[in-house]
Amino acid sequence: MRPFEQEFQTLNEALQEMGALVAQSVHRSVLSLVEKNEDYAHQVLRDEARIDQMEIQIDDLVASIIAREAPVARDMRFVVVAIKINTDLERMGDLAVSIVERSLASLRQPGLQIEVNFSEMANLVESMVLTGLDAFVKRDAVLARGILSSDDGIDKLRNHINCQMIELMKKDPATVERALDNILIARRLERIADHATNVAEDVIFMVKGIDVRHRDPAQLALASQL
């Protein structure tokens, strides 16, 4: 076993545990909305404290690895990426909480005529989050690359909800607030997907040592063959 293999293992497990908790919160936040289920909402609010606590613990763990082991090259990239992923996960958790806040408010309002398909969007987002963490732990750039292409699906689903809601608001002014809420919920899901995309980009950077942020696709295709 290499000198800090054990600490890396602990860090892996902590980030994976946090990722699973965040993915579960995303799932429950949307279930609470779709099924008008208050229990799910309260579970998300309860788990927020745990996610916040884990963020601090993981930062501490990373800091102690830097201080004691002075990692270099690939190990150093692993540590930098762990800090970034930790932040992304915590913000995804915040977004799940903010969906739940809307969901709790909507329990007291009459439903809209139109069924909004949040579940499909939420399932895709959830799988992006989990795959990102899996790619990180396995140091698997191919897995990470798959997440980048999910982003188009998210855009389409979000646009569809947007168009539906705009049409509704135009037809019936009484729906404006509730339709706007749905637009903002779809945006929150999209932002969680954006964070998952950030995680994927960081994993590719970690594994390949190339930075996929801010590169054009042609360059990337070339780099992936290296």
Add this chain to the structure above:
Amino acid sequence: MRPFEQEFQTLNEALQEMGALVAQSVHRSVLSLVEKNEDYAHQVLRDEARIDQMEIQIDDLVASIIAREAPVARDMRFVVVAIKINTDLERMGDLAVSIVERSLASLRQPGLQIEVNFSEMANLVESMVLTGLDAFVKRDAVLARGILSSDDGIDKLRNHINCQMIELMKKDPATVERALDNILIARRLERIADHATNVAEDVIFMVKGIDVRHRDPAQLALASQL
């Protein structure tokens, strides 16, 4: 001069330069919108490439500090925080670009009857960004703490725009798309302010070694007297 004083100085200057560029982009994105000025919009789009480039350079700089100097204690916190601030700045830049995209689209649309007060919100956001970087460079927790309290002002301004636009949409369905655009622009400004708040929290963590994320205000007041 301490061993890595020179590298820290370089890192400080790079983050400050990036922060100034980001604050300028936020400023110009809103000017392009309020004054319907296409030149400002194109300047923001042009500067995005520079911001992206700086993000990568700063990550590289941090990585080389970690690898060569193995910083400990306060220096190590400085390095971890630099990674986080770098990410926050780049995302603020992205949000400025996304405001500009809306602004360019709005040039081709007739204006709304209501004057939306984006400038006040933008000025506050811009000053939060610059103060955050200043607090980082000066390692000044008091300055950083001031930013946390600006957040209420942002909430109020955003809520005001929200209410105005909802009322407008209800009165005149023809305004729905444009009013929704304004709501989403106000949210982007709010998200830039959120990133500035993250920077401030990280600076307080760096200076005091206490984590202000996820703490209640009473605990914080106590900690600030320590």
